[in-house]
Amino acid sequence: MNISRRDFLRLLGVTGAVAGGYSRVWAVPDDWMEKIISGPRIETWKVSTCGQCPAGCGIRVRLIDDIPVRILGNPIAPVNRGFTCPMGEAGLELLYHPDRLTQPLVRTGKKGEASFEPVSWDEAIKQVEQALTTLRREKRSDRFGFILGDGNSLLARFTEEFMSGFGSPHLFPWRPPAVNELGLFQGGGIFPALAFDLNRCDYLLTFGTNLLEETPSPVHFNSLYGSLKEKRPRTGLKMIHLSPRMSHAGINATEWVKILPGSAGVLALGMVYVIIRDKFYDQEFIGKSTINIKNIREFQDMVRRNFYPDRVSELTGVPPKKIIQLARGFESARAPLALSGGTADATETALFNQWAVASLNAVSGSFSTTGLWREPAALPWGPVRENAFDPRSRSFTGKDLKPGDNALPASWAAQALPELFPQGKAPELSLLMIAQADPVFQAANREAWEGFLSRIPKVVQFASFIDDTSSFADIVLPLPTYLEQWDLTLPVPNLPFAQVGLMQPVVSPVKGPRPLGDVLVKIAADQNVKILPGARLKSYREYLQARMKQIFNSGKGTPYFEEVSLEFLQEIRKRGWQVYSYPAFSDFWRLLTEKGGWWDPDGYPDADWRGEKKFTFPTLTRLDQLFTERSFQKPSGGGEDTGRDPLAWLEERAKGAEASDIFTLVPFTTLMNITGFGASQPLLQELFGLHPRLYWQTWAEINPERAMVLDLKEGDQIRVTTEKGSFTLPVKIVPTVSADILSVPFGQGHKGSGRYGKNIGTNAIAYLDYRVDPLSGRTSWQSTQVRVEKITK
Numbered sequence: 046m047n048i049s050r051r052d053f054l055r056l057l058g059v060t061g062a063v064a065g066g067y068s069r070v071w072a073v074p075d076d077w078m079e080k081i082i083s084g085p086r087i088e089t090w091k092v093s094t095c096g097q098c099p100a101g102c103g104i105r106v107r108l109i110d111d112i113p114v115r116i117l118g119n120p121i122a123p124v125n126r127g128f129t130c131p132m133g134e135a136g137l138e139l140l141y142h143p144d145r146l147t148q149p150l151v152r153t154g155k156k157g158e159a160s161f162e163p164v165s166w167d168e169a170i171k172q173v174e175q176a177l178t179t180l181r182r183e184k185r186s187d188r189f190g191f192i193l194g195d196g197n198s199l200l201a202r203f204t205e206e207f208m209s210g211f212g213s214p215h216l217f218p219w220r221p222p223a224v225n226e227l228g229l230f231q232g233g234g235i236f237p238a239l240a241f242d243l244n245r246c247d248y249l250l251t252f253g254t255n256l257l258e259e260t261p262s263p264v265h266f267n268s269l270y271g272s273l274k275e276k277r278p279r280t281g282l283k284m285i286h287l288s289p290r291m292s293h294a295g296i297n298a299t300e301w302v303k304i305l306p307g308s309a310g311v312l313a314l315g316m317v318y319v320i321i322r323d324k325f326y327d328q329e330f331i332g333k334s335t336i337n338i339k340n341i342r343e344f345q346d347m348v349r350r351n352f353y354p355d356r357v358s359e360l361t362g363v364p365p366k367k368i369i370q371l372a373r374g375f376e377s378a379r380a381p382l383a384l385s386g387g388t389a390d391a392t393e394t395a396l397f398n399q400w401a402v403a404s405l406n407a408v409s410g411s412f413s414t415t416g417l418w419r420e421p422a423a424l425p426w427g428p429v430r431e432n433a434f435d436p437r438s439r440s441f442t443g444k445d446l447k448p449g450d451n452a453l454p455a456s457w458a459a460q461a462l463p464e465l466f467p468q469g470k471a472p473e474l475s476l477l478m479i480a481q482a483d484p485v486f487q488a489a490n491r492e493a494w495e496g497f498l499s500r501i502p503k504v505v506q507f508a509s510f511i512d513d514t515s516s517f518a519d520i521v522l523p524l525p526t527y528l529e530q531w532d533l534t535l536p537v538p539n540l541p542f543a544q545v546g547l548m549q550p551v552v553s554p555v556k557g558p559r560p561l562g563d564v565l566v567k568i569a570a571d572q573n574v575k576i577l578p579g580a581r582l583k584s585y586r587e588y589l590q591a592r593m594k595q596i597f598n599s600g601k602g603t604p605y606f607e608e609v610s611l612e613f614l615q616e617i618r619k620r621g622w623q624v625y626s627y628p629a630f631s632d633f634w635r636l637l638t639e640k641g642g643w644w645d646p647d648g649y650p651d652a653d654w655r656g657e658k659k660f661t662f663p664t665l666t667r668l669d670q671l672f673t674e675r676s677f678q679k680p681s682g683g684g685e686d687t688g689r690d691p692l693a694w695l696e697e698r699a700k701g702a703e704a705s706d707i708f709t710l711v712p713f714t715t716l717m718n719i720t721g722f723g724a725s726q727p728l729l730q731e732l733f734g735l736h737p738r739l740y741w742q743t744w745a746e747i748n749p750e751r752a753m754v755l756d757l758k759e760g761d762q763i764r765v766t767t768e769k770g771s772f773t774l775p776v777k778i779v780p781t782v783s784a785d786i787l788s789v790p791f792g793q794g795h796k797g798s799g800r801y802g803k804n805i806g807t808n809a810i811a812y813l814d815y816r817v818d819p820l821s822g823r824t825s826w827q828s829t830q831v832r833v834e835k836i837t838k
């Protein structure tokens with residue numbers, strides 16, 4: 046293909062300033078610029094996997110003279126089938142970002158001050174290893190901790206093995222739970238969460254779950270929603286979104302039902318009440334799956350006593366008639382499916398909501414519907430391991446999580462580390478590594494994190510930019526982008542097939558940054574620690590290949606292939622998935638690098654949940670036991686016990702919100718910036734405010750009724766006051782939020798993150814009261830009452 050220089054520069058997004066060697070928007074390394082100016086303009090494509098979120102979408106990168114100019118979706122990647130989201134498209138803005146870190150930095154000022162000086166990699170690693178050697182010599186390896194933003198990647202597994210090699214159990218994954226994860230784990234010991242198949246469902250209830258703008262896989266579910274909507278005239282599928290804010294999940298549903306913040310579980314049990322009263326419940330499943338019949342009777346009594354429609358209506362804001370209508374629709378559906386996640390997880394009733402929704406699925410017969418629910422996709426690498434948090438002692442146990450032992454995954458409580466530390470419930474750390482996470486920005490207990498990080502003698506951060514957490518790091522080590530390194534993304538939770546996406550360098554890495562995996566391999570080698578049994582690794586790529594060899598040896602699955610109609614799958618299934626010929630691992634590996642990954646569609650066409658029957662219905666006894674335990678309910682600095690049963694909590698909330706200027710602050714995520722990291726990229730900052738047409742700023746959404754009472758017009762400025770302070774935002778008046786809430790998008794208001802992220806907009810999370818769900822440890826985003834006033838000039 047012949048491309049003119051002008052076209053080439055346009056493709057790359059480089060503007061007139063290129064004559065000076067750099068664009069204003071992008072920083073293109075000088076040797077690459079040389080190619081831009083004088084190269085022969087040869088077009089090539091490389092496949093890889095997007096690393097902007099954990100969904101593992103396959104990508105194709107267009108290169109001219111080996112320089113990436115565009116990212117598109119890989120049409121044969123099963124999870125995204127050629128589509129990407131805006132974050133996927135924006136990846137090149139990370140690669141060419143003018144503020145990327147390229148040299149290790151060490152602190153020169155006090156903690157909290159972002160003052161650093163550059164050092165060589167040798168010097169930086171020497172300092173890290175000195176800290177490690179001291180701990181090992183003193184036999185205090187348990188004082189070594191690691192917070193890892195779990196990108197659902199092999200790197201997370203590798204880091205876990207790295208930490209065990211050093212004898213430390215203190216790896217804290219930093220991730221949101223999968224859909225239905227909390228309830229299914231605590232109710233039935235299933236971890237990771239079950240997969241579900243929306244294609245088989247005819248009545249979908251999404252309690253807070255926004256599959257279109259949040260993990261586990263927004264691109265997959267956007268495209269699936271599209272085809273489900275198309276087929277709706279034939280299938281009659283009902284999709285009802287129940288949440289305080291409509292969101293894209295509500296826009297794309299057949300109906301949005303407004304509910305009060307935190308009330309999803311009460312509504313679900315209100316529906317259970319109707320189903321029991323109608324005697325429409327799944328007696329066979331409950332008979333087989335409950336621990337004993339006494340428990341189910343007690344459960345029924347508890348529901349009858351507490352969740353009758355009038356009371357549920359008061360607590361949820363949903364009229365009694367509507368509750369009955371929803372329940373009747375659900376009970377008479379052929380394949381009813383209820384999902385709980387997203388906003389329903391970000392409350393002080395998170396675990397209760399999830400149990401309640403799991404109960405609704407059990408009672409309605411959802412769990413008995415063939416193929417609707419599936420076991421989590423497994424790889425031939427042994428079970429997923431995660432640290433445990435014991436809710437009884439309110440402490441991290443330092444042991445592996447085992448279903449049924451009353452522990453919780455440590456990731457649910459990771460944000461509570463600073464709160465638990467002074468109580469002796471979290472480990473005392475002398476060395477903490479942090480990667481792919483920005484707790485000072487992302488956690489609601491910002492001040493506690495600042496204090497916690499200030500007390501740890503050596504904090505080592507791996508990052509691509511100076512961010513809010515960097516100010517508290519002693520050493521900052523620069524990371525390359527996902528376009529310059531090797532990794533694997535693992536099967537996406539909740540999806541009914543296993544996919545492993547291969548991330549491979551599509552360009553020679555920019556000089557300076559080093560992949561986290563390679564840095565850990567070097568440290569392990571220097572310290573004489575073996576990571577893979579029997580192997581001395583030279584690079585993270587070797588580890589990755591060894592893992593893929595296990596998949597190759599298992600004979601399961603296949604590298605991505607072109608056709609995925611069910612008929613085709615059934616046909617090749619008979620042939621043992623041998624779409625390609627790959628007699629040796631080298632053939633298999635070549636195919637992986639050409640196709641972009643591997644997947645195992647086994648069971649996809651006709652998996653049968655009924656044949657498995659491993660789920661144990663969350664019994665009343667179990668609920669009671671966990672409510673009684675009331676794990677870590679003390680807010681920072683002591684204060685009153687905030688642990689309440691959900692009914693009492695909601696009743697109290699209803700009392701406190703009567704004044705016309707009082708709202709519940711409810712932050713929400715958008716597809717432009719799910720984790721907050723998107724703020725570094727100008728395309729995402731531009732798109733962030735596309736719908737409200739409020740660009741490069743944060744806004745507040747308010748319902749028209751309440752706006753009228755406060756005499757607010759579109760675009761007026763409001764002051765929002767919480768116990769932590771106040772901030773000013775422009776107002777957007779929309780009927781898509783319930784009258785009780787003030788909804789504010791999450792993702793802006795960084796103190797760092799490069800020139801496009803720094804000091805743009807407001808981080809509402811920093812103003813939240815720090816509250817946790819006493820049963821699960823999840824941080825609540827819906828517990829803060831704020832006062833709103835119009836700013837008059």
Ligand code: SF4
Binds near residue numbers: 125129
């Ligand atoms: S959903 Fe996630 S993995 Fe897929 S394109 Fe978007 S950011 Fe990338």
